[in-house]
Amino acid sequence: xxxxxxxxxxxxxxxxxxxxxxxxxxxxxxxxxxxxxxxxxxxxxxxxxxxxxxxxxxxxxxxxxxxxxxxxxxxxxxxxxxxxxxxxxxxxxxxxxxxxxxxxxxxxxxxxxxxxxxxxxxxxxxxxxxxxxxxxxxxxxxxxxxxxxxxxxxxxxxxxxxxxxxxxxxxxxxxxxxxxxxxxxxxxxxxxxxxxxxxxxxxxxxxxxxxxxxxxxxxxxxxxxxxxxxxxxxxxxxxxxxxxxxxxxxxxxxxxxxxxxxxxxxxxxxxxxxxxxxxxxxxxxxxxxxxxxxxxxxxxxxxxxxxxxxxxxxxxxxxxxxxxxxxxxxxxxxxxxxxxxxxxxxxxxxxxxxxxxxxxxxxxxxxxxxxxxxxxxxxxxxxxxxxxxxxxxxxxxxxxxxxxxxxxxxxxxxxxxxxxxxxxxxxxxxxxxxxxxxxxxxxxxxxxxxxxxxxxxxxxxxxxxxxxxxxxxxxxxxxxxxxxxxxxxxxxxxxxxxxxxxxxxxxxxxxxxxxxxxxxxxxxxxxxxxxx
Amino acid sequence: xxxxxxxxxxxxxxxxxxxxxxxxxxxxxxxxxxxxxxxxxxxxxxxxxxxxxxxxxxxxxxxxxxxxxxxxxxxxxxxxxxxxxxxxxxxxxxxxxxxxxxxxxxxxxxxxxxxxxxxxxxxxxxxxxxxxxxxxxxxxxxxxxxxxxxxxxxxxxxxxxxxxxxxxxxxxxxxxxxxxxxxxxxxxxxxxxxxxxxxxxxxxxxxxxxxxxxxxxxxxxxxxxxxxxxxxxxxxxxxxxxxxxxxxxxxxxxxxxxxxxxxxxxxxxxxxxxxxxxxxxxxxxxxxxxxxxxxxxxxxxxxxxxx
Numbered sequence: 001x002x003x004x005x006x007x008x009x010x011x012x013x014x015x016x017x018x019x020x021x022x023x024x025x026x027x028x029x030x031x032x033x034x035x036x037x038x039x040x041x042x043x044x045x046x047x048x049x050x051x052x053x054x055x056x057x058x059x060x061x062x063x064x065x066x067x068x069x070x071x072x073x074x075x076x077x078x079x080x081x082x083x084x085x086x087x088x089x090x091x092x093x094x095x096x097x098x099x100x101x102x103x104x105x106x107x108x109x110x111x112x113x114x115x116x117x118x119x120x121x122x123x124x125x126x127x128x129x130x131x132x133x134x135x136x137x138x139x140x141x142x143x144x145x146x147x148x149x150x151x152x153x154x155x156x157x158x159x160x161x162x163x164x165x166x167x168x169x170x171x172x173x174x175x176x177x178x179x180x181x182x183x184x185x186x187x188x189x190x191x192x193x194x195x196x197x198x199x200x201x202x203x204x205x206x207x208x209x210x211x212x213x214x215x216x217x218x219x220x221x222x223x224x225x226x227x228x229x230x231x232x233x234x235x236x237x238x239x240x241x242x243x244x245x246x247x248x249x250x251x252x253x254x255x256x257x258x259x260x261x262x263x264x265x266x267x268x269x270x271x272x273x274x275x276x277x278x279x280x281x282x283x284x285x286x287x288x289x290x291x292x293x294x295x296x297x298x299x300x301x302x303x304x305x306x307x308x309x310x311x312x313x314x315x316x317x318x319x320x321x322x323x324x325x326x327x328x329x330x331x332x333x334x335x336x337x338x339x340x341x342x343x344x345x346x347x348x349x350x351x352x353x354x355x356x357x358x359x360x361x362x363x364x365x366x367x368x369x370x371x372x373x374x375x376x377x378x379x380x381x382x383x384x385x386x387x388x389x390x391x392x393x394x395x396x397x398x399x400x401x402x403x404x405x406x407x408x409x410x411x412x413x414x415x416x417x418x419x420x421x422x423x424x425x426x427x428x429x430x431x432x433x434x435x436x437x438x439x440x441x442x443x444x445x446x447x448x449x450x451x452x453x454x455x456x457x458x459x460x461x462x463x464x465x466x467x468x469x470x471x472x473x474x475x476x477x478x479x480x481x482x483x484x485x486x487x488x489x490x491x492x493x494x495x496x497x498x499x500x501x502x503x504x505x506x507x508x509x510x511x512x513x514x515x516x517x518x519x520x521x522x523x524x525x526x527x528x529x530x531x532x
Numbered sequence: 533x534x535x536x537x538x539x540x541x542x543x544x545x546x547x548x549x550x551x552x553x554x555x556x557x558x559x560x561x562x563x564x565x566x567x568x569x570x571x572x573x574x575x576x577x578x579x580x581x582x583x584x585x586x587x588x589x590x591x592x593x594x595x596x597x598x599x600x601x602x603x604x605x606x607x608x609x610x611x612x613x614x615x616x617x618x619x620x621x622x623x624x625x626x627x628x629x630x631x632x633x634x635x636x637x638x639x640x641x642x643x644x645x646x647x648x649x650x651x652x653x654x655x656x657x658x659x660x661x662x663x664x665x666x667x668x669x670x671x672x673x674x675x676x677x678x679x680x681x682x683x684x685x686x687x688x689x690x691x692x693x694x695x696x697x698x699x700x701x702x703x704x705x706x707x708x709x710x711x712x713x714x715x716x717x718x719x720x721x722x723x724x725x726x727x728x729x730x731x732x733x734x735x736x737x738x739x740x741x742x743x744x745x746x747x748x749x750x751x752x753x754x755x756x757x758x759x760x761x762x763x764x765x766x767x768x769x770x771x772x773x774x775x776x777x778x779x780x781x782x783x784x785x786x787x788x789x790x791x792x793x794x795x796x797x798x799x800x801x802x803x804x805x806x807x808x809x810x811x812x813x814x815x816x817x818x819x820x821x822x823x824x825x826x827x828x829x830x831x832x833x834x835x836x837x838x839x
Binding site for chain 2: 072074075077080081082157158159161163164209210212227228229230231253254255256257259260263264266267269414415418419421422424433435444445447448454455456
């Protein structure tokens with residue numbers, strides 16, 4: 001009798017062990033999971049706003065919010081990875097020498113002013129006094145030198161993904177406690193923008209291998225906890241040198257599925273979700289949008305094949321109705337790309353260029369005149385990485401077909417797609433890519449897609465290449481802007497790309513949160529507030 | 533029994549080694565984590581330098597020797613996606629949530645499938661049987677990605693009973709566990725039903741009936757135990773399938789960050805080291821489970837000869 005039930009007994013016992021593990025989780029992470037639900041609780045917490053103890057036991061007025069990001073940070077060390085989720089969190093913990101206004105203008109951050117030029121290779125920064133890191137150590141010239149040194153070292157050791165941002169920097173030297181000189185290998189006009197990107201760490205962190213477990217910056221929020229796979233929590237820094245942030249604490253959760261993010265927003269679990277799909281805007285309690293930096297384009301091979309003829313490239317532009325794509329595929333939450341890959345908020349944006357108009361008849365005529373009507377054009381893309389990419393590619397293929405081409409549309413798995421994008425030996429006729437601009441400087445985008453030899457470029461125009469080099473090494477921002485305006489005009493006239501649209505960044509918001517999105521897509525909690 | 537287990541463990545080592553080597557070869561042949569580690573705008577030189585730093589520029593045989601050396605020391609390398617962590621430590625960070633999910637899901641499966649199957653077997657062809665068999669078929673043929681979204685819409689979005697994402701099991705785990713278990717409940721209940729029907733038609737049950745034993749005692753004590761072997765076989769299979777497959781879907785739908793969730797991410801980013809570590813740990817669990825199932829046979833039916 002006893003033996004008979006042993007098996008089922010043990011099976012059930014096993015299951016209870018598993019379930020018990022579940023309840024352990026509840027106990028240990030109860031506080032962790034609370035962030036999401038207390039967000040809802042504080043809505044009912046009375047009109048004066050509730051008070052919430054922060055990590056160091058002090059009490060700050062303000063609410064708690066919960067933000068859902070599309071992915072989990074792969075590390076919390078801003079020096080090692082180039083990762084949007086990492087930045088979403090660390091932009092609140094760390095600060096940089098320069099910052100940008102919500103509309104993209106550079107302005108002083110931890111520096112007191114924009115840098116001055118000592119000579120062509122040396123930039124001088126004056127530093128803000130009385131700023132401390134969260135661990136109490138001072139921010140001064142030593143921390144700036146340590147920050148530069150750590151990045152230079154990581155680049156030399158091939159350990160960082162960020163060498164593209166900083167490889168021009170050679171060293172930093174302390175002049176006095178509040179003055180630092182940063183030197184570059186060549187004249188580097190991108191330098192101020194780079195210092196809007198490099199997060200400052202304390203002097204003691206210079207040789208730390210991995211900062212992921214203990215983020216320590218000067219920012220308005222302090223790191224509280226990280227549960228791998230689950231969440232990251234921050235609390236307001238009561239000793240912050242700037243205006244005191246109004247939100248007391250923030251919990252980041254990571255939700256890959258857009259539908260699940262939206263469900264969490266609607267149920268009140270989240271106050272802010274990123275990458276709200278255009279088709280879901282009506283469902284969100286509140287939404288916010290800004291003309292961002294995302295530009296889906298098609299790179300045309302200007303050297304070989306059917307697209308080597310400039311008139312064919314022009315026809316491929318004219319054949320596509322960008323406004324219809326804006327309306328039908330992006331729900332109106334985009335603008336036609338003004339023929340230049342750069343957003344209006346980026347230096348070098350040329351406002352004298354307009355998107356190629358939609359003129360199907362002329363496109364057809366150009367293709368016929370070029371003698372390529374009925375020929376095959378290869379269009380390579382991927383699906384799932386960028387917003388509504390499959391629909392976009394299918395729409396373009398449809399327009400090109402209507403113009404009289406036989407379109408071979410290859411929608412590849414992302415890895416295989418990258419092999420095509422990066423293939424320097426033979427370029428596909430047309431490659432889809434959605435290009436973004438992180439630091440709001442044109443150099444990297446143009447070096448990658450416009451400049452001959454860039455990993456995503458399909459032209460060998462030496463004039464264009466020269467202009468991009470010139471723009472990089474020019475130190476006067478006004479002259480840089482003029483140079484880039486000229487560069488994008490060259491590419492426009494040659495129709496090296498089919499410029500499609502410039503997306504708006506869309507965010508879903510709860511009804512109680514107030515926030516205006518920024519053109520650099522930073523999620524700065526200090527710029528948010530909640531009503532009680 | 534001891535000698536038997538030792539022999540099975542030896543076989544298990546061969547299986548685990550074989551699977552791990554297979555995954556090594558496949559990932560090396562088709563993938564390149566550097567593509568995914570660096571930003572799109574990284575130059576070819578930067579990509580080549582990172583490849584060299586990871587040792588991926590070496591020939592596959594050289595990499596293989598290095599890999600085997602690490603495997604012997606249980607060092608499966610550093611994850612290229614979760615930066616700065618060994619691949620095995622990432623697995624141990626994520627696997628508890630998967631074990632909780634499978635544990636609770638299989639608890640649901642066992643607790644529901646046995647009474648349902650027994651109930652259906654009492655009058656084969658009767659209305660109860662028909663209803664339960666139909667329900668079982670619906671359950672086992674429902675794709676989990678679909679079932680998951682139905683459950684989410686009903687219980688999370690509309691009713692607010694549960695939440696998705698990580699959290700306490702009472703609010704966040706019940707729904708994914710249910711989603712994981714429903715098809716299993718269908719399959720298991722059908723097996724319980726048919727083996728019970730078989731057992732109830734045997735001579736010994738007729739004898740028991742003839743001597744006046746109660747229905748409950750016949751079912752609960754005699755027939756059920758003999759019906760146990762196919763059930764345990766299938767249950768083991770369900771656990772293995774859940775661990776090595778279904779959880780990938782269920783964890784993605786419910787945003788439950790377990791190992792299945794991480795496996796999907798590792799594959800998307802071609803993180804060789806993490807893929808290898810995940811497959812390695814799952815292979816170890818599957819081998820152990822198989823041995824446990826064999827031992828369960830012996831406990832259920834002493835006539836089973838494990839030699």
